[in-house]
Amino acid sequence: MNDPRIRRIVIVGGGTAGWMAAALLAKALGAGVAIRLVESAEIGTVGVGEATIPQIRHINRFLGIDEDDMLRFAHGTYKLGVQLNGFGRLGDSYLHAFGDLGLPLGLTPFHHYWLRAVQERSRADTPDLWAYSLNAAAAAENRFAPLEAVPDSPLGGIRYAYHFDASRYAQYLREHIAPGAVQRTEGKVVDVRLHAEDGFIESLQLDNGEIVEGDFFIDCSGFRGLLIEGTLNTGYENWQHWLPCDRALAVASAPGGPMRPYTQASARTAGWQWRIPLRHRVGNGHVYCSRFISDDEAAAQLLANLETEALGDPRPLRFVTGMRRLAWSRNCLALGLAAGFMEPLESTSIHLVQSGISRLLAMFPDRHCEQQLVDEYNRQTRFEYERVRDLLILHYKATERTDTPFWQQCGAMEIPPALARRIELFRRTGMIFREADELFTETGWLQVLLGQRIEPQRHHPLADALTTEQLDGFLADIRTLVGRAKNTLPPHHEFVARAAGGLAA
Ligand SMILES: Cc1cc2nc3c(=O)[nH]c(=O)nc-3n(C[C@H](O)[C@H](O)[C@H](O)COP(=O)(O)OP(=O)(O)OC[C@H]3O[C@@H](n4cnc5c(N)ncnc54)[C@H](O)[C@@H]3O)c2cc1C
Known part of the structure; x- marks a missing residue:
């Protein structure tokens, strides 16, 4: 290797992952690195994935994407959080809202002031925690508009993400962002050749006989993991003992009813059902555990719980929850x-x-892919996946439901020690600490912990520094500011129709 620099990157797969990788790498690396993407129309993409989280807006900004234009193309609407129904108990409902909740005072997180109010009176006599979240207040009335900050106050504004057709998003990246910068090849990879001396990937062979060489390979081939598993055998860590759902049925339904600016996730007897409003249809799906419910029964539950008419038959998907043992191996990243x-x-x-x-x-x-770098990437990836995994497990573990064998098993399961520690710390002290740069913030964890009915036994002693009058005034002021800001926001469907360019046919 005379010049160790990476000059040719080959991406296998043209789903959302493949086209996101192609667009971002082309933009970041510039003309010095040739990016080639191989995709197979015959194999197709997974074709689901409609809800996002706010961080996606960073990459859109980096790519210079016009948000309105992209959302029109991908039939997008706006998302303020996820409403979780029936997870703690049948009939429960709470929002995991994006954005701020209240305002910290000095070093003390806001929720300890709210906890103090609850503990000095009762939860029934205290305004709800979500009365301090602008996102939650807007979501409750199906309102939406971007708002940087609450005017004349230190409170943050609306934090939002999108509901969209992820396949159309990938297509948008392909047609609007990548042209000229990414070489697209239609073809099926049928063989992978390795360098004899180090086992690095040398080239791919396509079904038309063409050989595609590269310095670095990105495996975006979907569940099959064509390179990372099929060729490099890195292994898969199975998390089904914590996240037991293994199948999904997805079906679109006709638009109708309120255009809610949030995803809905509603627990069912052996899993849960999503509802995601797009401009031209509603996306629905039932994620379930095949050990506890048949496919037919799962389909019947899904269809019985649609708000509008189904547009076709439910489409089945199978999966195994978990992660690749190594996301990066040799010169291949999955x-x-x-x-x-x-x-x-x-x-x-x-x-x-x-x-x-x-x-x-x-x-x-560079082309050597130093092992220290590879190890560090894999360490950080594992950390990120495991912390997300733990938040998901919390939705199942912290349940009081015993009405079906599925929920009985969820409530009784052993959980990862880091999650058990987090739950016990919160239960005893009300304290939550975000670990390093894990994805979910203290505010995210707080909403899920409380929403799943984990009640802290005390609040932070620093929250006692206010007198009762000061505490009441502080809480009331924030509620007033949140309520006033919420009232300035238009209905979500109006904002979509007006500012974002109309409801597509
Ligand atoms: C039920 C369900 C619901 C989901 N909901 C959400 C959600 O709400 N939000 C979210 O963020 N994510 C969601 N996801 C995940 C989301 O769908 C995926 O993360 C995303 O679509 C990326 O998929 P992908 O590009 O990795 O794979 P795929 O879409 O499967 O793409 C794989 C690509 O590889 C190509 N390929 C495979 N083999 C070969 C070969 N031999 N030669 C050439 N090309 C090949 C295929 O043709 C295709 O282009 C959901 C997933 C499931 C299963």
């Missing part, structure tokens, strides 16, 4: 479904693609 899968309860998969690409760029190797 992204998207090839790297691992966690169910879409908190809409994290597309984000994990994005953070994988950011991490690769931060650690961009």
Whole structure:
């Protein structure tokens, strides 16, 4: 290797992961590195994935994407959080809202002031925690508009993500962002050749006989993990004992009813059902555990719980929750479904693609792919996946439901020690600490912990520094500011129709 620099990157797969990787790498690396993407129309893409989290807006900005234009193309609407129904108890409902909740005072996180109010009176006599979240207040009334900050106050504004057709998003990247910068090849990879001396990938052979050589390969081939598993055999860590759902049925339904600016996830007898409003249809799906419910029964539950008429038959998908033991091995990096899968309860998969690409760029190797770099990438990836996994497990573990064998098993399961520690710390002290740069913030964890009925026994002693009058005034002021800001926001469907360019046919 005279010139050790990477000059040719080959991406296998043209799903959301492949096209996100292609667009971002082309933009970040510039003309010095040739990016080639191989995709197979015959194999197709997974074709689901409609809910995102706010971080996606960073990459859109980096790529220079016009948000309105992209959302029109991908039939997008706006998302303020996820409403979780029936997870703690039948009939429960809470929002995991994006954005701020209240305002810290000095060193003391806001929720300790709210906890103090609850503990001095009762939860029934205290305004709800979500009365301090602008996102939650807007979501409750189906309102939406971007708002940087609450005017004349230190409170943050609306923090939002999108609901969209992820296949159309990938197509948008392909047609609007990547042309000229990415060489696209239609073809099926039928063989992979390795360098004899180090086992690095040398080239791919396509079904038309063409050989595609590269210095670095990105495996975005979906669940099959064509390179990372099929060729390099890195192994898969199975998390089904914690996240037991293994199948999904997806079906679109006609638009109708309120255009809610949030994803809905509603627990069922052996899993849960999503509802995601797009401009031209509603996306629905039932994620379930095949040990506890038949496919027919799962389909019947899904269809019985649609708000509008189904547009076709439910489409089946199978998966194994877990992660690839090594997302990066030799000169191959796996992204998207090839790297691992966690169910879409908190809409994290597309984000994990994005953070994988950011991490690769931060650690961009030369052709040697030094083992220390590879190890560091894999260590950080594992940390990120495991913390997301733990938040998902919390939705199942912290349940009081015993009405079906599935929920009985969830409530009784052993959980990872880091999650057990976090739950016990919160239960005893009300304290939550975000670990390093894990994805979910204290505010995210707080909402899920409380929403799943884990009640802290005390609040932070520093929250006692206020007098009762000061505490009441502080809480009331924030509620007033949140309520006033919420009232300035238009209905979500009006904003989509007006500012974002109309409801597509
Ligand atoms: C039920 C379900 C619901 C989901 N919901 C969400 C959600 O709400 N939010 C979210 O963020 N994520 C969600 N996801 C995840 C999301 O769909 C994926 O993360 C995302 O679509 C990326 O998929 P991918 O590109 O990795 O794989 P795929 O879409 O499967 O693409 C694989 C690509 O590889 C190509 N390929 C495979 N083999 C070969 C070969 N031999 N030669 C050439 N090309 C090949 C295929 O043709 C295709 O282009 C969901 C996933 C599932 C299963």
